[in-house]
Amino acid sequence: MTHLPKVLLFNPRAANHKPRIPNSVLQVAASINHFCDWVIVDGNLEENPEEKIVSLLQDSDFSFFGSTVMPGPQLKQAIPITKKIKEKYPNITTIWGGYFAANQSKICLESGFVDFVINGPGDKAFPLLIEAVLGNKSFEAIPNLCFVNSDGKNIQTKKDALYDQDVLPDLPYKKLNEFYPLKKYLGKTYLGTQTIAYHSSFGCPFTCSFCAVVPIYNAKWKGKSAQKIFDDILFLKEKFGGNAIEFHDNNFFVSEKRVVEFSKLMLGQNMQWWGEGRIDTIDKYSDDSLALMKEAGCKMIFFGAETGNDELLKKMDKGGKQSGKQIAEFAARMQKFGIVPEYSFVLGTPAESEEKVMNQINEDIEFIKKIKSINPFTEIIIYVYSPVATEGSEMYEAVKASGFKFPQKLEDWLNDEWLNFDLRKNPLTPWLTPAMIDKIKNFETVLNSYFPTATDHKLKNYHIKILKSFSSFRYKTGFYNFPYELKVIQKLLKYRQPEKEGF
Numbered sequence: 001m002t003h004l005p006k007v008l009l010f011n012p013r014a015a016n017h018k019p020r021i022p023n024s025v026l027q028v029a030a031s032i033n034h035f036c037d038w039v040i041v042d043g044n045l046e047e048n049p050e051e052k053i054v055s056l057l058q059d060s061d062f063s064f065f066g067s068t069v070m071p072g073p074q075l076k077q078a079i080p081i082t083k084k085i086k087e088k089y090p091n092i093t094t095i096w097g098g099y100f101a102a103n104q105s106k107i108c109l110e111s112g113f114v115d116f117v118i119n120g121p122g123d124k125a126f127p128l129l130i131e132a133v134l135g136n137k138s139f140e141a142i143p144n145l146c147f148v149n150s151d152g153k154n155i156q157t158k159k160d161a162l163y164d165q166d167v168l169p170d171l172p173y174k175k176l177n178e179f180y181p182l183k184k185y186l187g188k189t190y191l192g193t194q195t196i197a198y199h200s201s202f203g204c205p206f207t208c209s210f211c212a213v214v215p216i217y218n219a220k221w222k223g224k225s226a227q228k229i230f231d232d233i234l235f236l237k238e239k240f241g242g243n244a245i246e247f248h249d250n251n252f253f254v255s256e257k258r259v260v261e262f263s264k265l266m267l268g269q270n271m272q273w274w275g276e277g278r279i280d281t282i283d284k285y286s287d288d289s290l291a292l293m294k295e296a297g298c299k300m301i302f303f304g305a306e307t308g309n310d311e312l313l314k315k316m317d318k319g320g321k322q323s324g325k326q327i328a329e330f331a332a333r334m335q336k337f338g339i340v341p342e343y344s345f346v347l348g349t350p351a352e353s354e355e356k357v358m359n360q361i362n363e364d365i366e367f368i369k370k371i372k373s374i375n376p377f378t379e380i381i382i383y384v385y386s387p388v389a390t391e392g393s394e395m396y397e398a399v400k401a402s403g404f405k406f407p408q409k410l411e412d413w414l415n416d417e418w419l420n421f422d423l424r425k426n427p428l429t430p431w432l433t434p435a436m437i438d439k440i441k442n443f444e445t446v447l448n449s450y451f452p453t454a455t456d457h458k459l460k461n462y463h464i465k466i467l468k469s470f471s472s473f474r475y476k477t478g479f480y481n482f483p484y485e486l487k488v489i490q491k492l493l494k495y496r497q498p499e500k501e502g503f
């Protein structure tokens with residue numbers, strides 16, 4: 001009997017979050033399914049994932065440990081657990097992938113406990129890397145890989161063009177179901193009682209200057225066909241009872257043709273769905289397409305509205321097409337079709353003076369109120385700008401000029417301020433004063449009380465009435481300071497303010 005190489009794949013816990021199908025590790029598991037014996041440990045479903053991993057490593061002869069790593073809370077488990085594995089089992093090859101690892105590959109490799117970083121899609125790189133390690137071959141020819149060579153030099157290999165998504169191996173849902181019942185991943189949301197997390201495309205064709213997708217995908221995008229998406233969804237519906245979908249793509253709506261085809265297939269399925277898109281892209285869709293999408297279950301779409309200021313939109317490289325006027329008109333257009341626009345705004349971008357930063361925050365607050373008056377059903381998500389190293393963009397140049405620096409060591413990301421950095425709530429960037437952060441947060445509290453989110457499916461009608469009546473004076477007069485009473489009410493009602501990704 002031949003022994004297959006053993007691979008332990010880890011999905012670290014994303015703090016305070018309901019579990020979702022762990023697509024990142026599941027997709028790389030699919031890429032090695034034909035020649036490796038793999039196990040998934042999901043930090044979202046394990047009380048103590050470290051204990052679980054240690055016991056697996058003690059009982060069996062694993063050669064590889066792979067972890068996916070997003071910025072923020074996932075680091076809290078990914079860093080100490082990988083470090084421990086490397087200390088106790090130096091022969092196990094440790095591999096990180098995902099957005100944090102790819103965008104911060106240098107410090108990951110310098111930590112001494114991450115041997116390799118996958119820089120972008122791992123579908124080809126991961127199996128090739130396992131083969132190269134086992135066969136003692138060179139790593140230089142493996143695409144999408146970062147590593148330190150024998151001369152101590154950081155090497156980033158060439159990026160592959162994006163793969164044809166329809167020919168990649170199917171995700172091994174049935175095998176995942178052997179480790180964790182798949183039903184545990186199908187959460188209750190405002191979309192349905194058993195919501196599927198599905199990822200139908202990679203990358204994004206745009207280059208917004210604040211976006212972590214840009215350095216990895218360089219304005220490339222590739223999606224699965226409508227038929228392939230539909231077949232997978234139907235499988236998850238029939239086999240595991242999925243009855244709603246969150247599309248986790250960076251940009252689900254790039255191709256109107258694909259969305260229309262998918263919508264036609266979904267008619268009569270009685271499943272509601274949500275995804276992320278761009279205002280300027282979907283504004284080009286025909287009325288017929290929008291009406292069809294609604295009929296096919298499209299309930300809400302997430303859009304990066306960012307700001308109403310046209311000059312700033314240009315600096316953000318929003319393709320130069322999105323304008324404040326368009327954002328406002330589009331909110332009204334969505335209302336006509338009964339699709340909820342979920343607009344995210346990025347407040348607190350750098351400017352030449354403190355006064356200018358504050359003025360922009362005030363302007364953005366007024367713009368958000370304008371959007372709400374045009375279409376009160378618009379869901380508003382407020383972020384505080386957290387820089388991403390998009391070298392060469394005007395925005396990142398201003399960030400660097402302000403003296404801002406990313407941590408120089410991997411473990412520094414475990415400090416509280418850096419753990420919270422990518423949550424985009426209080427990134428402690430040098431140009432933001434505490435008064436500015438307070439202003440943003442207080443406004444957010446008042447706004448979310450006056451217009452409670454539709455995504456909190458536990459919220460009752462009388463909760464909404466209470467929240468609205470207590471916040472009405474503040475919202476209408478612009479008095480946002482110290483909204484303690486609203487915080488207490490929100491806490492008592494267990495009201496969850498809206499978060500990105502519609503969950």
Ligand code: B12
Nearest residue numbers: 014015023024066067068072097098099121122212249250
């Ligand atoms: C699902 C998701 C979440 C889920 C996580 C669910 C889970 N894992 O349990 C939740 C909602 C919890 C979440 C939270 C956050 N997220 Co999030 N999230 C995503 C999302 C939408 C999809 C990730 C995914 O499943 N992709 C599908 C897989 C197949 O693709 P992939 O991860 O890229 O994997 C491929 C490669 O990267 C590589 N790879 C990845 N991992 C590994 C591991 C190994 C071993 C190997 C070999 C290869 C490999 O190979 C894979 C296959 O080709 C992405 C955006 C996106 N479209 O990817 C954002 C994204 C990763 N999130 C992001 C952020 C910032 C966050 C937050 C930190 C902040 C926020 N406000 O959203 C929070 C953290 C909050 C918290 N409380 O933990 C950013 C990261 C940006 C950055 N600066 O790097 C992204 C890119 C969204 C964005 N465009 O801004 N998120």
Ligand code: SF4
Nearest residue numbers: 204206207208211250
């Ligand atoms: S459209 Fe969205 S995903 Fe694409 S580059 Fe801009 S912010 Fe990033």
